[in-house]
Amino acid sequence: MEMPGVHPADDLFDSIILADEKFRGEGYQEGFEKGTRRGLQDGRRHGASHGAKLSSEISFYYGFAVTWKCLLQQSTDDKSRKRVKALDAVLALIQNCNLDDPQSEKLQDETEKLRAKFRQVCSMLNIPTDFRDYIKVAEGTSF
Amino acid sequence: MMSWVKSASLNSEDVFDENADELHLQSKEWTSNMKKRVMDGYVDGVDAGEEASLQVGFNLGFKEGAAQTVAVGRLRGILGAVWCWCQIQHPERPVPTPVTDLLQRVTEHETQIMEDIRKALENPPPSVSDVSESMDALDVEQEDPSLCRDGGSGPCCNKRDENMDVDNPHQNQKIRSGSTSCSSSPGEGLHLLLQCCMDLASELGLPQELMDHIHELGNIDRMSSMF
Amino acid sequence: MDKAPGRADTRLRSGCLGSEVPALLLRPPETAGPGGAYIADRMANFLLKCLNLWLTEIEKSVESTPDRQRSHVCWSSAMKEAISLVQKLSAHPDSRCWFVSWSPSGALLASCGGDKAIRIWGQEGDSWVCKNVLQDGHQRTVRKVAWSPCGNYLASASFDATTCIWKKKNDDFESLTVLEGHENEVKCVAWAPSGTLLATCSRDKSVWVWEVDEEDEYECVTVVNSHTQDVKHVVWHPTQELLASASYDNNICIYKEEDDDWECRATLQGHTSTVWSLCFDVTGQRLASCSDDRTVKIWKEYPSESGDLSWKCVCTLSGYHGRTVYDIAWCRLTGALATACGDDAIRVFREDLAAHADEPVFSLAAQVKKAHCQDVNCVAWNPKEAGLLASCSDDGDIAIWRFQEED
Numbered sequence: 001m002e003m004p005g006v007h008p009a010d011d012l013f014d015s016i017i018l019a020d021e022k023f024r025g026e027g028y029q030e031g032f033e034k035g036t037r038r039g040l041q042d043g044r045r046h047g048a049s050h051g052a053k054l055s056s057e058i059s060f061y062y063g064f065a066v067t068w069k070c071l072l073q074q075s076t077d078d079k080s081r082k083r084v085k086a087l088d089a090v091l092a093l094i095q096n097c098n099l100d101d102p103q104s105e106k107l108q109d110e111t112e113k114l115r116a117k118f119r120q121v122c123s124m125l126n127i128p129t130d131f132r133d134y135i136k137v138a139e140g141t142s143f
Numbered sequence: 144m145m146s147w148v149k150s151a152s153l154n155s156e157d158v159f160d161e162n163a164d165e166l167h168l169q170s171k172e173w174t175s176n177m178k179k180r181v182m183d184g185y186v187d188g189v190d191a192g193e194e195a196s197l198q199v200g201f202n203l204g205f206k207e208g209a210a211q212t213v214a215v216g217r218l219r220g221i222l223g224a225v226w227c228w229c230q231i232q233h234p235e236r237p238v239p240t241p242v243t244d245l246l247q248r249v250t251e252h253e254t255q256i257m258e259d260i261r262k263a264l265e266n267p268p269p270s271v272s273d274v275s276e277s278m279d280a281l282d283v284e285q286e287d288p289s290l291c292r293d294g295g296s297g298p299c300c301n302k303r304d305e306n307m308d309v310d311n312p313h314q315n316q317k318i319r320s321g322s323t324s325c326s327s328s329p330g331e332g333l334h335l336l337l338q339c340c341m342d343l344a345s346e347l348g349l350p351q352e353l354m355d356h357i358h359e360l361g362n363i364d365r366m367s368s369m370f
Numbered sequence: 371m372d373k374a375p376g377r378a379d380t381r382l383r384s385g386c387l388g389s390e391v392p393a394l395l396l397r398p399p400e401t402a403g404p405g406g407a408y409i410a411d412r413m414a415n416f417l418l419k420c421l422n423l424w425l426t427e428i429e430k431s432v433e434s435t436p437d438r439q440r441s442h443v444c445w446s447s448a449m450k451e452a453i454s455l456v457q458k459l460s461a462h463p464d465s466r467c468w469f470v471s472w473s474p475s476g477a478l479l480a481s482c483g484g485d486k487a488i489r490i491w492g493q494e495g496d497s498w499v500c501k502n503v504l505q506d507g508h509q510r511t512v513r514k515v516a517w518s519p520c521g522n523y524l525a526s527a528s529f530d531a532t533t534c535i536w537k538k539k540n541d542d543f544e545s546l547t548v549l550e551g552h553e554n555e556v557k558c559v560a561w562a563p564s565g566t567l568l569a570t571c572s573r574d575k576s577v578w579v580w581e582v583d584e585e586d587e588y589e590c591v592t593v594v595n596s597h598t599q600d601v602k603h604v605v606w607h608p609t610q611e612l613l614a615s616a617s618y619d620n621n622i623c624i625y626k627e628e629d630d631d632w633e634c635r636a637t638l639q640g641h642t643s644t645v646w647s648l649c650f651d652v653t654g655q656r657l658a659s660c661s662d663d664r665t666v667k668i669w670k671e672y673p674s675e676s677g678d679l680s681w682k683c684v685c686t687l688s689g690y691h692g693r694t695v696y697d698i699a700w701c702r703l704t705g706a707l708a709t710a711c712g713d714d715a716i717r718v719f720r721e722d723l724a725a726h727a728d729e730p731v732f733s734l735a736a737q738v739k740k741a742h743c744q745d746v747n748c749v750a751w752n753p754k755e756a757g758l759l760a761s762c763s764d765d766g767d768i769a770i771w772r773f774q775e776e777d
Contacts, residue, residue, distance in 0.1 A: 060220040
């Protein structure tokens, strides 16, 4: 940050303005540092809460999909094949969800796609409706 | 801040080279004016600084928070799938109690983690004047990643908790204390839950591949404590 | 900028994903410069605001200029009693009649309503009578019904979050299967022309596509979340496997299958309020939409280089409807466009065939101002008998009309 210093100036008015600017600027600098710290902390706390929530949801999908794949691996009928394919699609979408950058629009898109795919999988696996309700509550789909 | 104000009154002598009394009054007024300027600047600066860093903090916290729920979230997913599988295989009888119970415990464990994070959110720094304390915290935080680079799990885990909860001393009783006994208690460790899940899976005769996945979660949990 | 304490809290609380994203989290924050630069910034901001306000005013004044005055003159001078009532049926007494659908042969009309029932109407002699009542299929309002292209199946979408498939057996209908999966109210159901795909949409903002196999088994092949609000209507392209949906988010989405997955390939923006219904013309090259913004829009498909679908609004009919336009039907036989409106009226528009394809002109050919006692929810052209039109209303009635052009 570059601040105008008070130099010996002919114009008195200029000097006053410059001093005014200087003090304002120095206060600003200190305030800026303070604000930066506060912002970092506030942001960090909120970020942690949101990150934990989204990660919990996505991780749930992962565990769910991986487990069903294991459970279906013995069956070779057409229906199971289709189900495994859909489960693979869920896992592929999870790969795309990069939680390192919560600002990325891609993360939002991918999360939405993942949620949709998961619902399709639930339908294909005939997951009981009451369990689907449980999932909904657990994730708190308040996003 | 005061030092600038002093220097302001000194400087002012160069500017107003007139008679002494007048100078004194002028200087007083000048000082108070400049004080006000400094305050104005300060307030604007706080706003601007906050504005500029909020997102950075958010992104940082987001990653940290996300790491905390990976293992437990996956475990919940695994048990959720097993629960559904039991119900679909045998719709005529209820899902075995151990499955339902363990799912319940894992869900509670996860809720506890979220709750702790949320509490940290609800208890912001007590007052604005605690600058030095927050500053210390910030400095430690920034060095944090390098501290952890050597891969040690135990000390880093504690370090992270300290930093996260710097403003909430009562927050430090985190749940990652590890396994103690097999009886369930509030704040039981994830490792205990993982062990129970392994036992349950072998009892139900679930595929080895699934056991491997459960086992793997133990490693993920250790990794996540490195943040 | 708001300077109240704790503002960071309020701004961040709403979450980092989804519709309530705080603007701050999506854009890198701008750093305000200190001192003079700061003031200059504010000044510039203020000037920009003034400029924007002024521009908005200009836009408004342009929008409020009445358009299509010419069409008004057209219909008021030329219109005669072009629509005549054939019959009124108290279809869902003490309830609302939400929707009517003609069977592909045009011999049967299915209706559904707030009484949770579906009724099948057929002609006996000169009059239309109730042939069947399908009850106990749903726990709540039945919002829409749709016939399969072969005419042997009927699908019903209900606020109870399910879709029922009914199979026609001789002169009766039996419940074949119940499709579950939507989180809440199912708003619409539609069969693809092939008869092997079924689309449903819901207040849960999603559109589902189901595949039907030879054993009458239904399997969900996709769930798409392209809308940000309640999805009101789904309709299939008459010849291609292309699906369109209309939503409370004011948009229309068009979906196509790609690598086993259905994706939204075009979003049609233009309506300023809920889009209630959609209808393709007979060729599928154009799509008509109607909205809570009291307009009807005609969209045309254009070839695009990117391979993505490109649809443009080529015509807006405004100034005709006094309230929400709830439904629109494009007659496959005559090309006439009928609308159902919240002002209790039904209207029929004709296209001026002399106009350029890129700037089609539609004019009001006929209207019945008090077609029903309450909101008209639906209009449907009989697929075989040109000019035969069915409508239904919140008053619980079905009306059957005959539209005749007088040249």
